[in-house]
Amino acid sequence: MMRKMLSWGVAAVLTVLSIQAKEPVDWVNPFIGTTNFGTTNPGAVTPNGLMSVAPFNVMGSDLNQFDKDSRWWSTPYDNTNSYFTGFSHVNLSGVGCPELGSLLVMATAGKLDVDYRNYGSSYSDEHATPGLYGLTLDKYGIKAEATATTRTGRIRFTFPEGKGNILLNLGEGLTNESGATVRRVSDTEVVGCKLMGTFCYNPQAVFPLYFAMRVDRKPAKQGFWKFQRPKKGVEAEWDVDDAKYKLYPDFGKTISGDDIGVWYTYDTKPGEIIEVSVGVSFVSEENAMLNLNTEQPRDITFDKIYADVRKRWNDDLSRIIVEGGTDDQKTVFYTALYHTLLHPNILQDVDGRYPAMESNAVMSTDGNRYTVFSLWDTYRNLHQLMTLVYPERQLDMVRSMVDMSKEWGWLPKWELFGRETFTMEGDPAIPVIIDTWRKGLTDFDMDAAYAAMKKSATTQGKDNPMRPDNDPYIEKGYIPLGYFAGDNSGDNSVSHALEYYVADNALAWLAEERGEKDFAKELRKRAAGWRNYYSKESGTLRPINADGSFLTPFDPRQGENFEPVPGFHEGSAWNYTFYVPHDIDGLSKVMGGKRQFVDKLQKVFDEGLYDPANEPDIAYPYLFSRFKGEEWRTSKLVGELLAKHFTTKPDGLPGNDDTGTMSAWAVFSMMGLYPDVPGVPEYTLTTPVFDKVTINLGDHPLEISKVSDGKNSIMLDGKPARHRITHSELMQSGRLQFHVNE
């Protein structure tokens, strides 16, 4: 591996690195989270890059434990699987719904076979590091390595002697959409388009992925394939290709269909290398080619591309330098940080063009337009991490969100390549934008943002796609069972309302700030609406029937392990009851006071009612620190959860990484602070894992350190601090010191 230490940009890092044996990028293990439903993958990708090139091993063989077609399956790769069928281009990391994972590029040796049930292979020598993934295909003796630029992928295949084949499968992939078209541009290039979408049960959120593919050597032969629609009767008898993969060796123009592909065959010498480059665009085929030609000029080598992406990763990861801690902790930390930098993604092409939100228009930007906003997840901590460590990136992300509202009329909820998928609930863009603003990143169009926030907070009736149950929410202060779904099955009413409370709490601040005092008051009143749901009988939040009575009978444990439960989305009442982060005092009071609150919260952990694998309760451990004398519980629990659920193994994430949200939890927790109220610029502190954490913020490095001197106190810039500090306190001090008794 090339190491260009002297060319690094951040001078401060150099000092540290000259001492350390490993650079930050070297600590990353991309296999973490690649089983146990972490749904990360070890593919090659740049920081927040549009392109990722991932190994695809979830179809075609019973040897695989997990198969994309035999269950709900949302990742191109699982570490326990063993049958490789190619590299998928453009992938999601850490999501819970099948999407993308297409443009499958495979190499085989010997006779051409385009059926993935036949052409896949087991593999060995698997290895990955940021920006590079490699393996050897046992069946063919082919070595394959992948790397990436922002918008393109590059694969280097090393063939044995004989016949070598390159396949581009456009029929299969993770996405549940289908249908592609591909056109030969030259002997070594094709362009095309495949439809993607239907993410998370939304059949209409579809979008085209345009691509350009180039092989670096003219093949001996080439062609297309297409699986033939089964015909009936004599037509089937007369058609030699009926219901089979038909090869088209003589036709080289445009082919389209549900299940098509492109093949190249070569006569290969031993060790012969053939490289495949793929560029993508969400604008057009022409732009896919433009991206490819711009980011991979003809003479650029695989090694150069990899050196560049490695440097970019190391630069990004070096924004935080940790010292102390075990090697495993460093691996967990830098891998988690790596995971937080996979989404959102750069959307615009090299010429600045991108698909407008929810329209067919193509727009242009000078800056970075981001996409893939899984906001129900990321509004809790990932954007706070970006704000703290990568503020310029967070600002572009907020600008992108605000631009979406200008283009479409609404802020995003779960935006995916220009489409709103309406996945999960709430109005999470509001706390993200306000949180960012309140932390001093204000160089965006807040007037437009506020208008869009107000629109979703106040629009009633059927015309509000962001808050479909805004009517009862505004009128009653809560959402009764059955309003949205029509019946209790699939009803997530309490979850919806809890999200609106958090959003409206954040928005109240902004309304007040903008002088809209009545609206601010109304919003504050709304944000207190959670009280409607508190049942003294169950001691939890509890769904409310249409007549205002509580749902009865009621089991607050129902909903564990994703079992269906009325009122709550992906969780039990226990996973949601403490999710009133803006009003923990109020919640404590209705529960009977601090003692009762603390005991009940502790019970959640002691009795296995805590779900570390989903978002609603992930800030629970930090709630103890709201109460003087109970802060030790936070540090103890966070330490235990980190140790148990965040490891260096492939199953080292508790569940879906949720586009980096789980990893952001780990990053914050390991550094010693956590933003537990989205929209409120404060952190709850916890004992860091490392002796020293340096966040390199240009002129103002932020230093968090741990001193085991038995003092059990926290010092901010040398002065005693509480376990909860504001963002400005943190930034102004620059030095946070934990004195602990470890």
Next chain:
Amino acid sequence: MMRKMLSWGVAAVLTVLSIQAKEPVDWVNPFIGTTNFGTTNPGAVTPNGLMSVAPFNVMGSDLNQFDKDSRWWSTPYDNTNSYFTGFSHVNLSGVGCPELGSLLVMATAGKLDVDYRNYGSSYSDEHATPGLYGLTLDKYGIKAEATATTRTGRIRFTFPEGKGNILLNLGEGLTNESGATVRRVSDTEVVGCKLMGTFCYNPQAVFPLYFAMRVDRKPAKQGFWKFQRPKKGVEAEWDVDDAKYKLYPDFGKTISGDDIGVWYTYDTKPGEIIEVSVGVSFVSEENAMLNLNTEQPRDITFDKIYADVRKRWNDDLSRIIVEGGTDDQKTVFYTALYHTLLHPNILQDVDGRYPAMESNAVMSTDGNRYTVFSLWDTYRNLHQLMTLVYPERQLDMVRSMVDMSKEWGWLPKWELFGRETFTMEGDPAIPVIIDTWRKGLTDFDMDAAYAAMKKSATTQGKDNPMRPDNDPYIEKGYIPLGYFAGDNSGDNSVSHALEYYVADNALAWLAEERGEKDFAKELRKRAAGWRNYYSKESGTLRPINADGSFLTPFDPRQGENFEPVPGFHEGSAWNYTFYVPHDIDGLSKVMGGKRQFVDKLQKVFDEGLYDPANEPDIAYPYLFSRFKGEEWRTSKLVGELLAKHFTTKPDGLPGNDDTGTMSAWAVFSMMGLYPDVPGVPEYTLTTPVFDKVTINLGDHPLEISKVSDGKNSIMLDGKPARHRITHSELMQSGRLQFHVNE
């Protein structure tokens, strides 16, 4: 209907028309041949136009007698069917294999339904005239009319009040290929591409049809549809659209797949007209749009387009003016002439670009590039008709054929939009080109043509796609059974050889002409090779086994009605035995002399051994005229065959029109002459049906007349003539007079 008589180009026509009540175009009945396997259709088309807009009524309902998916079916329309599912754009006329008949445009009223099994309708008020077809859809009360320009179609739908829908179905069609892509260009325009091909059992002869479609009014709503690939297990359960037609109302970019479509919905007032224009190209989507915008500028009306196409048809049909005869005979004649002007078709776009033969290249021409050369059929008479009546068109057709040989290396056999389908047998381009040359149309590259002819005549081994069994043909003078097919099933060895004899007879003349005397001698020897096949025992041509013995047992009637038979293609030994047109004297001799020949040939007619529905024997009736005193048989038989098999009814063609070949037989026969030896510039004469036939050839009109004066003689320019005359005799005289006893 508009009649712009004064703008007509041919002055001579005017005189005639001012007397006649009807213009030539008015005699045409496009419903002739639309059942009884004539496979013509009543759609709107220009003379030799690329575009045709045909009613499509061969799918979707058990009400139809004939269904494209339940049998081998090769036409978009059958007159006995009753369930209409749209207009197909670009169609073949009179062929025996399914192809094209796609881009199905339908209108419906009421709720949108994109399943053709539901949206089709019975119809009434069906009417057609050259360039115009119309009907009323019973189910919807929608009136639909279609017209065409060379490369575009125009449909005028008249809706009732309510919801009106326009559908473009890209999933269905006659072709057995599938897969399309379509992209929205504006609120009223889409462009796309659908794959066509697999004509006549050739799975590799595929080609893309590019299209652009425009509606003349912005719809209230629009979208795509796609039939969803069936998923398995839980994936199928979770997908609400699984194995159904999924609608995409919100997505308007690019969609591709096996079975996709485009829909527009409108709120329609009573009698509201919405018009749909479709342009096509075999070069690119851009050129399809260019063709559309050029031939249908925004302000052109349906009526103007129709007036233009009507005029073009009338101009073309007026090249021959017939007088006398019955109305039915005029209808049969002008409809037949109309059918001869449907193929070959203009291939190049308005900018002159066209797809090169058998390559991915795009080329450009200043003249007309023709396509759809069904040469095994058309070499017998259609090209001779073009040479005689439309010489400028025939010259362009020959130039196109020669250019194909320059692009691909071989002359065409059955060329279809730049692909050689290798349908039927022989080397029919040779007699076509030589026939044209010998008739004085010499302004083409004969050097290149001759080189290509020689190449196919002399190339041996596997590298000769035109004459795959050239080795035994050259070595033995005949082709034994089993050489080509490997066994006797599907073996057409005698038919192959008979075609080569005719081609080589023509080529011998050219070789001699070019001074290649040895080659000419060799070719003459080859052309006599038919003698090998003559069996004294059966009195017919007879297949020869690999060991040189005749096939035994042998039934010369086997092969009737398309039943499989060794040695002969689509016919019995009787249908082929007299197909030695260049050596009738020789055949007569081996049969025992004139008497035996005439008796045997008469027996063919008397005993039902003659097949009027396929090409090999269609010149049989003219063979009597080779023998003095037997000419009356020709006139009698031709008259009887015309009366029996060529009528004004939908079943008024004996079988497949074969891109106009059957109709050309009728045209020649009704005019009183027939070119019975392809490649030899001679005609055998027969009593014409009409009192007077005027062929308008610019300065040299050709006049054929019939005088019932009982004289029973033929006069050429006032001098007595034989029953067989040369082309130059005919052209130099300008006046052919039949004195008959009728």
